[in-house]
Structures are given as structure tokens and as C-alpha cells.
Amino acid sequence: MAVPWLDVLDETIGACTTLNRPDLAERLREKRARQLDPKLRVLVIGEAKQGKSQLVNALVNAPVCAVGDDITTTVPTFVQHAETPSAALVRSSAARRAITDTPTERVPVAIDQVAKEVSAGHSGEVVRAEVGIPRALLTSGLVLIDTPGVGDLRSAHTTSTFTALLQADAVLLVSDATNELTSTELELLKQVMTSCPNVTVVLTKTDICPQWRRVLEANQAQLARAGVSAKVFAVSSALRLRAAQTGDKSLNVESGFPDLLACVQRDIVAAADQLARRVVAVSAASAIQQLVAPLRQELTVQNTKRTEDTIGALHEAQRRVDELRRRSARWQTVLADEMADLVSDIEFDLRDRTRKILREVDKTFDDADPAKGWDEFERWLEDNLTEAGTKNFAWLLDRSEWVAEKVAKSFPVYREDLLPGSIFPEDVLERISTIERPNIEKFTISQKLFTGLRGSYGGVLMFGLVTSLAGMPLINVVSLGAGALFGGKSIKDEGDARLKRRQAAAKNAAQRHVDDFFIKFSKDCRDAARHVQVSLRNHFSTLAEELQETLLESARSARRAVQDDATKRERRTLEVRQELDKLVELYKKVQVLGGSQVALGITA
Amino acid sequence: MSLEAKVWALLNEALIVYRDSPRATGWLRNQLARFGEPVRIAVAGSQRIGKSTVVNALIGEEFTAGSGFTWYRDGVRARATAFTPSGPQEVPVVRREGRPHVEIGMWDQVDRLIVDWPTRSLRDATIIDTPPTATSDQVYREADAVLYLMRHLQDVDLRYLQAAHENPIARVSPINTVVLLAKADEIGAGRIDALSSTKQIARRYRREVRVEPLCQNVIAVAGLIAVAARTMKPEEFTALTALAALPRTELEDHLLSVDRFVGNDFPVALAPSVRQGLLERYGIFGVRLTATLIRQGFDTQVKLVTQLVQRSGLGELRDSIAQYFTDRREVLKARSALLALEVVLRAEPKPAARKIVMDLERIVSSAHDVRELRLLAALQGGRTRLPAALEPEASRLVGGLGTATQARLGLEYEADETEQRYLIADLLARWREQAANPVLDQDQRRAATVVVRSCEGMLSGLG
Known part of the structure; x- marks a missing residue:
């Protein structure tokens, strides 16, 4: 695989090593490793039974995703490149866990079994399936993610799809040609657009629909009307798979897949390559700048040859190192303060949201009887909590980015690669356990009878005694009437009391559940925030160390220049010039690579 | 009552x-x-x-x-009434290309259309x-x-x-x-x-x-296949038979996609418009299915239609x-x-x-x-599952084969009232027993109770 930026990066790393800067070399090597393994997540989403899994299968020409006539895909399947075919199911052993834990266990399965395992539907523990197969399409780091249908009854599916959406680089929205885009699909498309603008609509099953051209046109018109700028491709997975079996090239063209693949290659993979080149260019350029600074220093010192100047330069270098140390303390304070603020704000926001939900619950159960419609309530609560959580978390991500920018501003110098690429942990949103059903006591007939008797007993006795003064027997019309009245009243009272108790129990259960949710989720958020903080601190302190090293190196070379004798000095000057020439050459290459025009400010 | x-x-x-x-x-x-x-x-x-x-x-x-x-x-004759904002209007129903058509014509806002069709x-x-x-x-x-x-x-x-x-x-x-x-x-x-x-x-x-x-x-x-089967035309049947006469692999190749099926290089002499028509009426699946069925021996129109109605x-x-x-x-x-x-x-x-x-x-x-x-x-x-022998009987007694007493009892001849009464009394006793049978679960006993009530109903219906 010939990647132009790789050579340039390797050359820069070589220069770093020869110029005695192992720290820079190390950092670039890390970058190199990261860029060599870029994960490009392409999410395949859509409503149930549109042919999502079959599309993924047809894209990679292998039956890796479960396909069936009934609802089949229950967990996401990640299809990525691997030298040898392999597959694994990822299970989570416990429902509750913090993000920082080593999350899950991977259970390897045979590759021809993975589809069956996914459709087997013991989805309670299996979080996702991972498949690795050798395909040219995937070598650029493309990961195809097949998801369960959105809008499916089992809402857990949908949640996992949206979690995956947070991490997607591109989205293929699948809709079959039997029908135009429905309003729910358009809604889904718009929702997806907000978190991932790189969306392509794929019209599947063109082999069985005589009307697919009309549907295609209608869909394009509909997208245009909705103001969505997404491309639409019509494909037939069945034809493509058949073409793969028989090796029929023309059939493959008919399937419409070449166009789709070209689009994926062009818009998604190529765009990612562009991004990689830019990242490499920026970091290589900054490394070269740092290499150049001491050399230039040395040259100027050797040119002047005067001791006082040299000492002055030494002092200057020393002063700048001190300055840097002082300013480092400042950005560290900024980071710590901002993160503390962020955590407390996020927590308050979450508390506020859950409180609102609880208030709603209280209001509901002031009137409603929890014995009826508990299931519905449960679903409502679950939906609301998920929404609150998602919103809260999105806010956390926003704020973290803002903090990163703020810290970068208070950092002593400005550099192109000042902002870290990614600071967020993966796999952050987890589901919480289900709410437990409160013990709902019913008022049975026998209980009613007993309560009624107990109430009427008092009535009979009371009025019987009074009327017996009037010479009537203890059990008479009046006392019996009063008994019936008292009995009825106590049944009603008891019924009311029981309803009150039920409502209280329901409120309690809801409260407990919301509390659980709050504790669990705020812990997750705090963990995420801490993770962000740690990665930001690491990032900026590495930068600071590099700067310091550069300054120190400048001071050292200045000192060396003073100590060296004349002949040595001349030789050294020559060496330095050569090195500088080389670096300038390299820097030009970097500039070509990134297409950026960062002036180096030196000439050989 | x-x-x-x-x-x-x-x-x-x-x-x-x-x-x-x-x-x-x-x-x-x-x-x-x-x-x-x-x-x-x-x-x-x-x-x-x-x-x-x-x-x-x-x-x-x-x-x-x-x-x-x-x-x-x-209705006695084909006619239609359209309910428009300006009151009900009678509109004609005509046949066009073998399909009945309601001539709503100028009434573009019809809330309700009532078609009488004999x-x-x-x-x-x-x-x-x-x-x-x-x-x-x-x-x-x-x-x-x-x-x-x-x-x-x-x-x-x-x-x-x-x-x-x-x-x-x-x-x-x-x-x-x-x-x-x-x-x-x-x-x-x-x-x-x-x-x-x-x-x-x-x-x-x-x-x-x-x-x-x-x-x-x-x-x-x-639905598509059901309609096509019920309204199959002789020329369609001829076309389908011609398709089925092709070797299987060759036909399969041309039935891979709709585009192939209406494409130009088709081995049978069928006009593209005919093929397009077949596709619209039967769908690609319908064509595949009928071809297979004809090959399996449902080779007359009557046989084919019966089979399609059942399969659809x-x-x-x-x-x-x-x-x-x-x-x-x-x-x-x-x-x-x-x-x-x-x-x-x-x-x-x-x-x-x-x-x-x-x-x-x-x-x-x-x-x-x-x-x-x-x-x-x-x-x-x-x-709900009942023990093997009881299930068909229960289904029949609650009216699965018709709600007349005769049908409920599963009698194939006209039994007189005394005989019916005798039969029902026997059934009643047996099902009462089942309704209290401790071996059965609650659901099954409840089912038995319903059957008992049906038997009682029949008995009282005899007068």
C-alpha cells in the first residue's frame, strides 16, 4: 500500500533521531501508528426489513450478516479488514459497568456461524458482533456497521443504533424500492444529518420492483424538497451476490454496486485520506520547525563569534525556559478549574432533568392508579431518562471541546496541532437496568367483605346501644341500616387508602429507579470528564515538554558554539548548513503533502 | 333470548x-x-x-x-353513488380493457363512493x-x-x-x-x-x-398474485406457459431482475409490452412462481388459478x-x-x-x-391447546364449522330432536367433567367451561 504521507513522515522521524530529539521522534511515531490504523466507521441504518444486512453482505461479497425474512438483526455487526477471516461476539457480562472498566469479553466464533449467532436472539448479553475479512474495500480502515432496524418494537435495538451513530464517520441510509421514502424515514434522515452530515441514501431491491426508477426519482425529489443534500443510489444486493457466485461482470454492473462502491471510495475513504495527510503534514511541519530553531540559533551564534553575545543568548534561552515553566502552571490551573466547573454543571443539569421527570411522575400518580398502565408508564420513563441522558452527554462533549480550546488559548505559544484530535472515550453510553415493578396490592372481594363487616359491626353496635335505650332490641332496622352505611364507608375508605398506598409505592419505585439512573449516569459522566481531563493534560504537557526541550537544545548548542575552537567551528557550521538544507527540503515536501502554506521563516 | x-x-x-x-x-x-x-x-x-x-x-x-x-x-346492477360536498351523485360504472371503472369524472372531491356490483x-x-x-x-x-x-x-x-x-x-x-x-x-x-x-x-x-x-x-x-389469479386472462396464461417451456437455468437468468425480464435479448418471442404487462400484474415473484408451478404440472389455467389462490x-x-x-x-x-x-x-x-x-x-x-x-x-x-382428541371437538362445538346445531354436533344426517337432545346431554356431561378436570391447566379448564356453555345453549335452543 503506497501512502505518500508515510514516506515523508518516516523521513521526518529519521531527522528527529539524527538531530538528537528522541522525544519528537517518539511523538511522531505514535501519530504514525494512529494514522496507519484509522477506523472509518460507516453506519448502515434504516427501518426494519429494508435489506440492510444484505447490503453489507453484498458490499463485501460474503454472508457475514444475518439475513432473514423475519426481524433478524438484533445487535450491530462490525465488519472490518483482517488478513484471515475471523469473527467474534462481544458480550457484556454485567449490565452495569463503568466506562473505564475493560468493558467486555470477546468470544471468538467461526465466521460461518456468526450470522446464525446474531440472529439467534439471545441479545441480552451479546452487545455486538465483530467480523474481520480480507477485502480490498476495507483495507483503508473502513468499518461497515450493520445495525438493527430503527423504529423496531424492541426499543433496545434503536438505542444501540443511536449510540453507534455518535461514532460514525459516514452513514448509508437504506430504503427499499418497493416504496418511496416514508415520512418516518425522512425524519430519521434529518435526525442522522445533525450528528453525521455524510449521508448516502441507498435504494435496495431494484431487482424485484418494476417501478424502481420512478421511486428513485420520487425519492430524489423528496430529498430536494426537504432540503437534504444526499446522493441516492439504486442497487440490487441479490444481483451482486449472484454476480459474485458466477463471476459475471455485466451482472455486477447491472446490480448498481460499482457506482455505490465508487462513491464510498471517493467520498468516504478519499476524504479520510485527505484528513490523514493534513494531520501528518501539520505534525511533521511542527516537528521540523522545532528542529530548525536550535540549528538556526547555533548558526547565528557562530556567525557573531562574540562571547558576550553568546552569553546573552544563553541568558535569553534560560529566561524563556523559565517563562515557559511559569506559563505551564497557568494552563494547568485553567484546565483544572474548567473541568471542575464542567463536572458540577453537568451534574446539575442531569439533576435538573431527572427532577423534572420525577415531578411529572408525582403529578401522574397523584391521580392515576399504578395498577393500570404500569407498562406504558415504564416505557415512558425509560424513554425520558434515555433522552435526558443523551442530551446531557451531548452537552458534556460540547463543553469538553470548548474547554480544550480555552486551554489551548492560555497555552504559551500557538501551534497548528495545538488542539488534540480526539479526547473522547469510545463506547460511552450504556443502558441501565430495568425498573423494578412495585408490589401492587389489589383489593380483593374477600378483603372487601371483611373490611365491610368490620365497619358495619361498629355501626350496628353503636346505634343498637342507643336504640336499645328506647326499648328496641340490639339488632333492629335502625342499627342494621347504620351498620350497612358504616360498612360501605369503610370499604370505600379502605379502597382509597389502598390506592394511596399503591400510588406511594409506584412513586417510590420510580424515585428509586431515577436515583439509580442518576447515580449510574453521573458516575459515567464524571468518568468521561476525568478521561477527557487526563487526555487533555497529557496532550498539553507533552507539548510543553517538547517546547522546553527545544529551548534547552538551543541553549546547549549556543554553549557548544562558544566552547568549540575555530576549525571545529567551521566544520560544524558547514554541517549545520547541510542539516538545515535537508530540513528545508523536507519541509517543502510536507507543504506539498498538506497543501498548507505554513511559512518556515528560514532560508538555507 | x-x-x-x-x-x-x-x-x-x-x-x-x-x-x-x-x-x-x-x-x-x-x-x-x-x-x-x-x-x-x-x-x-x-x-x-x-x-x-x-x-x-x-x-x-x-x-x-x-x-x-x-x-x-x-347490487342488482352495476352502479355507483359518489358523495360529494354538493350532495350524492349517481356516476356510471363502465368496463374498460376488461377492468371495471367508476367514472367519477368532474367530481374531484369525493368523500365516499358506494359501488353496487353484482x-x-x-x-x-x-x-x-x-x-x-x-x-x-x-x-x-x-x-x-x-x-x-x-x-x-x-x-x-x-x-x-x-x-x-x-x-x-x-x-x-x-x-x-x-x-x-x-x-x-x-x-x-x-x-x-x-x-x-x-x-x-x-x-x-x-x-x-x-x-x-x-x-x-x-x-x-x-395480494398481487391473488388478484392476478382471480382475473387471469387466457393470453396471459399462454405467455406464462411459453415462459415455463424455457430451460430452467435460462429462464432463471432472465428472471434475475425486472430490468432483465423486460430487456431486449429475450429468448422467447414475447413482445416487451406483454412482458411489462406480466410484470405489472404478477410481479417478478409471481412470474417466477407461476413458471415453477406450470413446470410442476399445474398446466391448465384452472389448475394454475386454484393453486395460486391457495398459495397467495x-x-x-x-x-x-x-x-x-x-x-x-x-x-x-x-x-x-x-x-x-x-x-x-x-x-x-x-x-x-x-x-x-x-x-x-x-x-x-x-x-x-x-x-x-x-x-x-x-x-x-x-x-390454547387441549388434549388431542378434545381439540377438534371443542372447535366444532363452539361453531368452528358453522353455528347451526347440526354443524356444531358434526352430524351428517338430519337427526330428530330427541336424538340431538340425547347427544348434547352426553357431550354436556363429558365437558362438565373436563371443566373440573384437575389435570388440565386453568386456561384449558376455562376453554372447557366455554364449551359447556355452548352445549347448554344448544340444549335450550331445542326448547
Whole structure:
């Protein structure tokens, strides 16, 4: 695989090593490793039974995703490149866990079994399936993610799809040609657009629909009307798979897949390559700048040859190192303060949201009887909590980015690669356990009878005694009437009391559940925030160390220049010039690579 | 007194109580008139799900879909009435290219179209094609029974059905809905076994806890194939036979996609327009299926049509309609009337109507026919299982083969009253025993109780 930026990066790393800067070399090597393994997540989403899994299968020409006539895909399947075919199911052993834990266990399965395992539907523990197969399409780091249908009854599916959406680089929205885009699909498309603008609509099953051209046109018109700028491709997975079996090239063209693949290659993979080149260019350029600074220093010192100047330069270098140390303390304070603020704000926001939900619950159960419609309530609560959580978390991500920018501003110098690429942990949103059903006591007939008797007993006795003064027997019309009245009243009272108790129990259960949710989720958020903080601190302190090293190196070379004798000095000057020439050459290459025009400010 | 008679009496009583309210009287009179009509079956579902196709399959004609509610009922001659904002208008019905066509012409805003069409299929039932925009409330108020079409169980479908059963009376008697998995031919990308696969899915839905309390049955139907089969033309059959005569692999190649099928290099001398026509009428799956069937030996038009009607699920649909809807006309009519009565009682409560409210509640809570229907559906859907020998008998006794005493008892000859009485008494004793049989579980004992009640009903019917 010939990647132009790789050579340039390797050359820069070589220069770093020869110029005695192992720290820079190390950092670039890390970058190199990261860029060599870029994960490009392409999410395949859509409503149930549109042919999502079959599309993924047809894209990679292998039956890796479960396909069936009934609802089949229950967990996401990640299809990525691997030298040898392999597959694994990822299970989570416990429902509750913090993000920082080593999350899950991977259970390897045979590759021809993975589809069956996914459709087997013991989805309670299996979080996702991972498949690795050798395909040219995937070598650029493309990961195809097949998801369960959105809008499916089992809402857990949908949640996992949206979690995956947070991490997607591109989205293929699948809709079959039997029908135009429905309003729910358009809604889904718009929702997806907000978190991932790189969306392509794929019209599947063109082999069985005589009307697919009309549907295609209608869909394009509909997208245009909705103001969505997404491309639409019509494909037939069945034809493509058949073409793969028989090796029929023309059939493959008919399937419409070449166009789709070209689009994926062009818009998604190529765009990612562009991004990689830019990242490499920026970091290589900054490394070269740092290499150049001491050399230039040395040259100027050797040119002047005067001791006082040299000492002055030494002092200057020393002063700048001190300055840097002082300013480092400042950005560290900024980071710590901002993160503390962020955590407390996020927590308050979450508390506020859950409180609102609880208030709603209280209001509901002031009137409603929890014995009826508990299931519905449960679903409502679950939906609301998920929404609150998602919103809260999105806010956390926003704020973290803002903090990163703020810290970068208070950092002593400005550099192109000042902002870290990614600071967020993966796999952050987890589901919480289900709410437990409160013990709902019913008022049975026998209980009613007993309560009624107990109430009427008092009535009979009371009025019987009074009327017996009037010479009537203890059990008479009046006392019996009063008994019936008292009995009825106590049944009603008891019924009311029981309803009150039920409502209280329901409120309690809801409260407990919301509390659980709050504790669990705020812990997750705090963990995420801490993770962000740690990665930001690491990032900026590495930068600071590099700067310091550069300054120190400048001071050292200045000192060396003073100590060296004349002949040595001349030789050294020559060496330095050569090195500088080389670096300038390299820097030009970097500039070509990134297409950026960062002036180096030196000439050989 | 039968359920029908009780409800009839109650409606008349309500008419007297509400004689001073013209709105209520009009409403109730409508209900009384509805009582004598055939069962109204509405076909409902979301947009482009194939409602009109199913309607056409049931009638056996290819009507073009209208925009509003379209009623198809039996009539002496073909005619149609369009209800427009400016009053009802009679519009002509003509045949064009073998398809009946309602000339709505200048009436562009038709709320309701009533088509009288003389055919045997409409003798026992009036079929209503509904617009996709109609709410479940509108549809269920219009019709006595509903065929609800969906592809897969989705939230929208469930909400629709739930909304229809929100009313307390409707909830205790969910006997008027049959769910159809429409477009069975599009499942599994038109594979040749798509229909049997959809039938399996239908079977699973029948026992699904969320669906079960909302409908009587779930049936897989391929509407396109059903219509095509019922209206097959001789020239179509010739074309299909010509296709089936091709070697299998060669034909398969050309049936891979719709584009290939209508493409230019076709091995059989069939004009592209003919092939396009076949595709529109049968779909790619239909062509695949018919070719296979003809090759398997269903090589006359009659044989082929019979096979297609059965395979498309239309046969099963007709059986279900007969068993649950048209045979139970009285129960469904009574149920609709009770629901309508409840609307009046709720909208215009008055002290004098107190007795009617109570009577209504009593009828609803004690209606045995409703329980019979539910048990029948449970037995046939496999939700309730009885020991092997008992199951067919129970199903027959609660009216699975017809509601006449003769049919319930499974007698093939005219038995006199004494013999019937003797038979029923024997059955009654046996089923009473089952109702208290400790080996059976609660569900089974409850089923046995319903059978006992049916036997008692027959016995009292003998007088």
C-alpha cells in the first residue's frame, strides 16, 4: 500500500533521531501508528426489513450478516479488514459497568456461524458482533456497521443504533424500492444529518420492483424538497451476490454496486485520506520547525563569534525556559478549574432533568392508579431518562471541546496541532437496568367483605346501644341500616387508602429507579470528564515538554558554539548548513503533502 | 333470548328514551338499519401497503382505487353513488380493457363512493376500501370488522390497533380484527419460498403477546398474485406457459431482475409490452412462481388459478372471513350496535338512561358469543391447546364449522330432536367433567367451561 504521507513522515522521524530529539521522534511515531490504523466507521441504518444486512453482505461479497425474512438483526455487526477471516461476539457480562472498566469479553466464533449467532436472539448479553475479512474495500480502515432496524418494537435495538451513530464517520441510509421514502424515514434522515452530515441514501431491491426508477426519482425529489443534500443510489444486493457466485461482470454492473462502491471510495475513504495527510503534514511541519530553531540559533551564534553575545543568548534561552515553566502552571490551573466547573454543571443539569421527570411522575400518580398502565408508564420513563441522558452527554462533549480550546488559548505559544484530535472515550453510553415493578396490592372481594363487616359491626353496635335505650332490641332496622352505611364507608375508605398506598409505592419505585439512573449516569459522566481531563493534560504537557526541550537544545548548542575552537567551528557550521538544507527540503515536501502554506521563516 | 334480540330490544328502548334528541335518534335509527345489512368489512393500513389490491382480490375484479372511503356491495346492477360536498351523485360504472371503472369524472372531491356490483363474493359482506389517512377510530366506526394490513409489526401498526381497542366494550370483545401480512411476495427479495416463510412469520405473530389480544388471526397474503389469479386472462396464461417451456437455468437468468425480464435479448418471442404487462400484474415473484408451478404440472389455467389462490393466502383469508366475520354476522352487528349505543350514552347522559347503561353492561359482560369466538381463534391459532382428541371437538362445538346445531354436533344426517337432545346431554356431561378436570391447566379448564356453555345453549335452543 503506497501512502505518500508515510514516506515523508518516516523521513521526518529519521531527522528527529539524527538531530538528537528522541522525544519528537517518539511523538511522531505514535501519530504514525494512529494514522496507519484509522477506523472509518460507516453506519448502515434504516427501518426494519429494508435489506440492510444484505447490503453489507453484498458490499463485501460474503454472508457475514444475518439475513432473514423475519426481524433478524438484533445487535450491530462490525465488519472490518483482517488478513484471515475471523469473527467474534462481544458480550457484556454485567449490565452495569463503568466506562473505564475493560468493558467486555470477546468470544471468538467461526465466521460461518456468526450470522446464525446474531440472529439467534439471545441479545441480552451479546452487545455486538465483530467480523474481520480480507477485502480490498476495507483495507483503508473502513468499518461497515450493520445495525438493527430503527423504529423496531424492541426499543433496545434503536438505542444501540443511536449510540453507534455518535461514532460514525459516514452513514448509508437504506430504503427499499418497493416504496418511496416514508415520512418516518425522512425524519430519521434529518435526525442522522445533525450528528453525521455524510449521508448516502441507498435504494435496495431494484431487482424485484418494476417501478424502481420512478421511486428513485420520487425519492430524489423528496430529498430536494426537504432540503437534504444526499446522493441516492439504486442497487440490487441479490444481483451482486449472484454476480459474485458466477463471476459475471455485466451482472455486477447491472446490480448498481460499482457506482455505490465508487462513491464510498471517493467520498468516504478519499476524504479520510485527505484528513490523514493534513494531520501528518501539520505534525511533521511542527516537528521540523522545532528542529530548525536550535540549528538556526547555533548558526547565528557562530556567525557573531562574540562571547558576550553568546552569553546573552544563553541568558535569553534560560529566561524563556523559565517563562515557559511559569506559563505551564497557568494552563494547568485553567484546565483544572474548567473541568471542575464542567463536572458540577453537568451534574446539575442531569439533576435538573431527572427532577423534572420525577415531578411529572408525582403529578401522574397523584391521580392515576399504578395498577393500570404500569407498562406504558415504564416505557415512558425509560424513554425520558434515555433522552435526558443523551442530551446531557451531548452537552458534556460540547463543553469538553470548548474547554480544550480555552486551554489551548492560555497555552504559551500557538501551534497548528495545538488542539488534540480526539479526547473522547469510545463506547460511552450504556443502558441501565430495568425498573423494578412495585408490589401492587389489589383489593380483593374477600378483603372487601371483611373490611365491610368490620365497619358495619361498629355501626350496628353503636346505634343498637342507643336504640336499645328506647326499648328496641340490639339488632333492629335502625342499627342494621347504620351498620350497612358504616360498612360501605369503610370499604370505600379502605379502597382509597389502598390506592394511596399503591400510588406511594409506584412513586417510590420510580424515585428509586431515577436515583439509580442518576447515580449510574453521573458516575459515567464524571468518568468521561476525568478521561477527557487526563487526555487533555497529557496532550498539553507533552507539548510543553517538547517546547522546553527545544529551548534547552538551543541553549546547549549556543554553549557548544562558544566552547568549540575555530576549525571545529567551521566544520560544524558547514554541517549545520547541510542539516538545515535537508530540513528545508523536507519541509517543502510536507507543504506539498498538506497543501498548507505554513511559512518556515528560514532560508538555507 | 339471543344476543342479537337483546341488543335489538335495547336499541329500541334507547330510541324511546332519546326520542326528544334528534341527533341521538338519527344515530340510533342508523344503527337499527345497519342491523339487517351484510357485515361491513373495512380494509385498512398505511399508505401503499396494498389495500385496494386485497379488496380487488376479495371481489375478483380490478377496480381502480379512489381517494376516499370506497364501499363495494352487492347490487342488482352495476352502479355507483359518489358523495360529494354538493350532495350524492349517481356516476356510471363502465368496463374498460376488461377492468371495471367508476367514472367519477368532474367530481374531484369525493368523500365516499358506494359501488353496487353484482357478484357472489359480496353477497355476505360489504367491503370498504379506506384511505390511508383515515384514523383507526373512523375506520372502526364505519365497519363491523376490519382487515388490517401491515408488512411487519411496527410501532405504528400496534398503536393503530391499540387505539381501536381503547373503548372498554371493544377491549372485552376483540373479535372483529384480522391482521394481514400484506405483500408477502416481497418478503425475502422475492425468493420462491417467500410465501411459506411469511406464513411462518404470521404463525409467530399469532402468539405474540402484544398482537394476540388485539386480533383474531394473522394471515400472510400476497395480494398481487391473488388478484392476478382471480382475473387471469387466457393470453396471459399462454405467455406464462411459453415462459415455463424455457430451460430452467435460462429462464432463471432472465428472471434475475425486472430490468432483465423486460430487456431486449429475450429468448422467447414475447413482445416487451406483454412482458411489462406480466410484470405489472404478477410481479417478478409471481412470474417466477407461476413458471415453477406450470413446470410442476399445474398446466391448465384452472389448475394454475386454484393453486395460486391457495398459495397467495387468499383461500385462508376467505376461510377466516367466513369463520370469524360472515358466519358471525349477528355477533359483530350486535357488537357494533353496542359500541354505537355507548357513544350516545356517553355523549348525552341523562337519568332516564340509567337502566340502559346497566343493561348494556350486563350484555357486554355476559355475551357468550364473544367468548366462543375468542376461544375458536385461540384454538385455531394454537394459543390454547387441549388434549388431542378434545381439540377438534371443542372447535366444532363452539361453531368452528358453522353455528347451526347440526354443524356444531358434526352430524351428517338430519337427526330428530330427541336424538340431538340425547347427544348434547352426553357431550354436556363429558365437558362438565373436563371443566373440573384437575389435570388440565386453568386456561384449558376455562376453554372447557366455554364449551359447556355452548352445549347448554344448544340444549335450550331445542326448547
